[in-house]
Amino acid sequence: MTITGTLKAHSLCEEIVRFLLDNEHAMDTARGIAVWWVHSDEMAVQAALDQLIACRVIALYQFTSGMLYGLTRDLEIRAWLRAVYAARTHHNGLRRPAEDMPLPSDQTESQA
Secondary structure, three states, X not given: OOHHHHXXXXXXXXXXXXXXXXXXXXXXXXXXXXXXXXXXXXXHHHHHHHHHHHOOOEEEEEEOOEEEEEEOOOHHHHHHHHHHHHHOEOOOOOEOOOOOOOOOHHHOHHHO
């Protein structure tokens, strides 16, 4: 699935991405993300993280203490996410993806 499709279809994915855009250096375990970032069920968070990894928005980073999830290091995807979420603001201040923002070249619908 593409980035746009994943974010539109799964509000928890979008919530994780919004948190990471506001805290670009944040990293945590699935449990930490569930408890501290999005206040949701750990299994649902793990499923959302798996989807975000599949579309390259989230990456796993290896540390001596274990594996942590964080925003991708791919600068094109980061820039695209910032542009999309800055393009349209939801009524309560949370940013929503713009429908007409082009995807990074490697994330087009034709490659889904």
